[in-house]
Amino acid sequence: MRLLIVGKSLPEVTLAAEMAARRGASVRRQDDLPSALVGLREGQGADLLLLDVGSDIADALRRLAAERIHLPVIAYGVHTDPRQAAQAIRAGAREFLPLPPDPDLIAAILEETTQEQSDFVAEDPRMLEVLELARRFAPTDASVLITGESGTGKEVMARFIHRHSKRAAGPFISVNCAAIPENLLESELFGHEKGAFTGALARRIGKFEEANGGTLLLDEISEMEPRLQAKLLRAIQEREIDRLGGSRPVKVDIRLIGTSNRDMEQSVRSGQFREDLYFRLNVLRLQLPSLRERPGDLPALARWLQRKHARANQLPDRPLSVAALAALGRCRWPGNVRELDNCMHRAVLLASGPEIGPEAILFQPDRLHQGEPAVPAAVGAPADTTGRVGGPLVGRTVAAVERDLILDTLQHARGNRTHAAVLLGISIRTLRNKLKQYAQEGVRLACLDGAAS
Numbered sequence: 001m002r003l004l005i006v007g008k009s010l011p012e013v014t015l016a017a018e019m020a021a022r023r024g025a026s027v028r029r030q031d032d033l034p035s036a037l038v039g040l041r042e043g044q045g046a047d048l049l050l051l052d053v054g055s056d057i058a059d060a061l062r063r064l065a066a067e068r069i070h071l072p073v074i075a076y077g078v079h080t081d082p083r084q085a086a087q088a089i090r091a092g093a094r095e096f097l098p099l100p101p102d103p104d105l106i107a108a109i110l111e112e113t114t115q116e117q118s119d120f121v122a123e124d125p126r127m128l129e130v131l132e133l134a135r136r137f138a139p140t141d142a143s144v145l146i147t148g149e150s151g152t153g154k155e156v157m158a159r160f161i162h163r164h165s166k167r168a169a170g171p172f173i174s175v176n177c178a179a180i181p182e183n184l185l186e187s188e189l190f191g192h193e194k195g196a197f198t199g200a201l202a203r204r205i206g207k208f209e210e211a212n213g214g215t216l217l218l219d220e221i222s223e224m225e226p227r228l229q230a231k232l233l234r235a236i237q238e239r240e241i242d243r244l245g246g247s248r249p250v251k252v253d254i255r256l257i258g259t260s261n262r263d264m265e266q267s268v269r270s271g272q273f274r275e276d277l278y279f280r281l282n283v284l285r286l287q288l289p290s291l292r293e294r295p296g297d298l299p300a301l302a303r304w305l306q307r308k309h310a311r312a313n314q315l316p317d318r319p320l321s322v323a324a325l326a327a328l329g330r331c332r333w334p335g336n337v338r339e340l341d342n343c344m345h346r347a348v349l350l351a352s353g354p355e356i357g358p359e360a361i362l363f364q365p366d367r368l369h370q371g372e373p374a375v376p377a378a379v380g381a382p383a384d385t386t387g388r389v390g391g392p393l394v395g396r397t398v399a400a401v402e403r404d405l406i407l408d409t410l411q412h413a414r415g416n417r418t419h420a421a422v423l424l425g426i427s428i429r430t431l432r433n434k435l436k437q438y439a440q441e442g443v444r445l446a447c448l449d450g451a452a453s
Contacts, residue, residue, distance in 0.1 A: 002046045003047070003050065005030070006029075010078060013076070013099065019101055037063065041202065050075075055089045074109060075088035085410075086421070120160045140165075143280060144158075146285075147259070150338070151291075151335045157286065158217045161215070170214025179220075182228060185225075189232070197245070200244075206241065220260060221260055232277065255382050306343035306347065306356065310348050321357050331367045333367070334347050352411070358433050
């Protein structure tokens with residue numbers, strides 16, 4: 001875990017850095033974001049960014065995105081006002097770390113980030129076979145091609161291979177070839193020298209060099225343009241790259257993993273993908289099954305995702321009921337694990353009571369297996385006639401469902417409007433206006449009796 005801390009050198013920040021280092025993190029510090037960006041451009045990678053809550057979090061995320069640097073951001077602050085922490089989360093920070101630091105909280109943040117990047121939950125026999133094959137592939141340096149539908153966890157599998165390889169102590173660098181235009185992708189992969197083209201104001205280290213000694217993942221490699229495929233083939237064969245505008249080649253030592261959601265053989269036959277590059281990549285091959293093809297993993301994945309989102313939203317860890325698991329089994333999951341992740345996030349926010357029931361499992365009717373009811377009902381449970389979110393949704397207005405979602409979220413937040421607004425993804429002003437409207441309509445806001453705003 002490579003941790004980058006940006007902010008003033010305060011004693012509390014130094015203590016947090018020491019605690020993270022004792023937990024095995026490699027810690028680097030910078031006084032401000034511009035200095036941190038220089039280091040990131042020059043190949044000083046990071047897996048997690050800690051940013052002072054007093055910074056402009058939203059602007060920092062925009063600047064990172066403009067540099068095509070994808071890092072989870074944790075805001076931190078010394079004796080910070082809760083409202084300031086909530087604003088940082090609304091601006092895009094994943095979590096808030098109060099200082100002086102708590103050792104257990106720092107350990108939990110590092111552990112959660114590492115697990116999210118590398119955990120592969122599997123209990124289904126078909127997926128266990130793929131995992132066993134991945135473990136056998138991992139110790140080698142041979143290139144690996146991972147194929148499968150979108151949302152099946154191809155990047156997670158790539159991280160799994162890296163974590164079980166002899167390069168595990170080295171960097172893991174990921175590039176999404178489909179998300180970067182061709183003219184930028186070449187610079188992203190191979191780097192450039194200052195003045196190599198218009199706008200190249202400083203030298204930038206490419207992902208090949210940044211991944212030196214570790215693993216480079218080329219996500220959705222089948223989307224790469226043929227001209228760039230030729231340059232990539234040379235880099236794989238010669239183990240050296242040429243920076244744009246550079247005067248001499250640069251040696252690199254990487255293990256390459258490529259992923260694709262396409263039929264690669266068909267892409268080769270149609271001329272969209274070079275045959276010689278395909279053979280270079282396809283030394284070892286893993287085909288990930290869709291979630292429909294690994295039904296035995298559905299309960300384990302749902303429980304893991306439920307716990308993850310409960311922790312992230314500071315909500316109770318409610319188990320999934322038998323009826324809720326049955327409701328999950330009715331969905332075809334065309335979006336695979338990514339779609340299940342979204343579904344469980346909603347369920348954690350909507351659920352009430354000691355467990356997550358089927359009423360919190362919401363998905364579109366076209367996601368259901370043919371012949372399944374659109375609204376799953378609890379096994380042996382009487383229908384809810386109170387008009388709350390927990391009951392059937394058919395026949396209710398959007399305004400009524402929205403009202404009950406807001407009130408249930410406020411109840412979860414114990415009446416704290418700031419926390420509730422963060423969970424709902426709306427501004428505190430919007431929430432106050434809604435509550436004022438409900439009060440004028442005669443709705444008793446019992447969840448706010450005696451609560452702080």
